[in-house]
Amino acid sequence: MTKVLVVGGGYGGITVAKALDDVAEVVLIEPREAFVHNVAALRAVVDPSWAERIFIPYDGLLANGRIRRAWAERVTADARVELGGGDVETGDYVVLATGSSYPYPAKIGIGERDRLAETHRELEKASHVLLVGAGPVGLEFAGEIRAAWPDKRITVVDRADDLMPGDYPAEFRDLLRDQLYRMEIAVVTAPVDADLRFDCFGARPETGYADLPARRPDGRLAVEADLRVCGTENIFAIGDITALPELKMARLAQMHARVAADNIRALIEGRTGLTAYQPQPDAIVLPLGPYGGVSYAPEAGVLGPEQTAAIKAGFYLDQYRELLGQA
Structure with a gap:
């Protein structure tokens, strides 16, 4: 089967991985053991009843694919993903969905789960x-x-x-x-x-691993209308890391994910005419x-x-x- 590597298990990453699970061998590369529902993070700080609910295990996400708990150390234009520890994953397609960092507690970083109480x-x-x-x-x-x-x-x-x-x-x-x-x-x-x-304040795109010419000085990645990273054929980028002129929000990352998944599916099936993503107005x-x-x-x-x-x-x-x- 066609192999798709999804780097990052946030809102966009889980959406694109799920959407392609029936048509490709999907490998979700993510160091966390659980998805963090950061949309509710601020409620979890003030209301302890939410403190555990915002952490959702990944183990039910994919029926056919697999989760690889690892950091992506380097991604190159030939769809090669170098992982922490020296391992390498290569795919037919790569989707970069690593999102952005933000000061705690609006985003709960690795090792910060116990800080909520x-x-x-x-x-x-x-x-x-x-x-x-x-x-x-x-x-x-x-x-x-x-x-x-x-x-x-x-x-x-x-x-x-x-x-x-x-x-x-x-x-x-x-x-x-x-x-x-x-x-x-x-x-x-x-x-x-x-x-x-x-x-x-202070959101920063997490793209330090991206060894790609499309990475701009601000860390974001320039993408084509079909969400392929500029200068590549089989690497897509979605969510906060894109240089698209729109707000950076979970719902938009998921919109990107659906377009990227549709386009990868079309490429797998040999169809032409990929879908173009239209940046959304502020809402x-x-x-x-x-x-x-x-x-x-x-x-x-x-x-x-x-x-x-x-x-x-x-x-x-x-x-x-x-x-x-x-x-």
């Missing part, structure tokens, strides 16, 4: 929490902390004068400001002192705790706290458990 205790003790960054992570975390500890002082600091980078209408930000005011979450532009600080579902938040999408407009809370009520956990064969 400790961070919860630190938050309980703190009288004033400082969140650096007024983007989606900082604001969502502020809402989660406020819902868990109604009397705690919370400050979000950002150098920018406005909230939420991105192409959102004024109504979106007005509704967001109103909810933050009602929740007594201060948003300032100058640094302040606090008992506990979290950095809520977001931004919860502020279990009962608040604001959302925007061009086709839906601005949605308020009740609708936003309903959309994110379960953080799509059941969907990912089903995808990973753990429903």
Whole structure:
């Protein structure tokens, strides 16, 4: 069978691996023993009942393929993947899906699983929490902390004068400001002192292993419209590591994955005319705790706290458990 190596077991990686499991020998290269549902990571910090639920085993993902628990040390244009320890995997196709790193706790890194309980205790003790960054992570975390500890002082600091980078209408930000005011979450532009600080900025694409001319100075990979890495014939890149002009989100990584899987399937079957991916306009579902938040999408407009809370009520956990064969 055609062999497809998928490097990275995040949102895009598990989606493309599952989609190709019936038509190729799929090898998912991932050092973790479990998928981390980072979409719910901030809830897991403030609500211990979520702390174990966000870790979902990989063992039910593939019916035919296999999981290789290893780091990818180097990937070259000839579809060669060098692994930690000196082993090598070669494939007919490679999908790079290694995502991005981000400061804890918005993303739980390897070895950080046990930090969740400790961070919860630190938050309980703190009288004033400082969140650096007024983007989606900082604001969502502020809402989660406020819902868990109604009397705690919370400050979000950002150098920018406005909230939420991105192409959102004024109504979106007005509704967001109103909810933050009602929740007594201060948003300032100058640094302040606090008992506990979290950095809520600084996503970095994880592509240090990519020995490819398409790797740009910022670490992202230039891709063609069909999501093949520029200058290669059989290497695809999806998710946060791509240089596509759009937000970096789990749902978009999965959209990339479906296009890449369709195109690899077409190539395997000898079909011509690959699917082109269209970068998506800015859209977001931004919860502020279990009962608040604001959302925007061009086709839906601005949605308020009740609708936003309903959309994110379960953080799509059941969907990912089903995808990973753990429903």
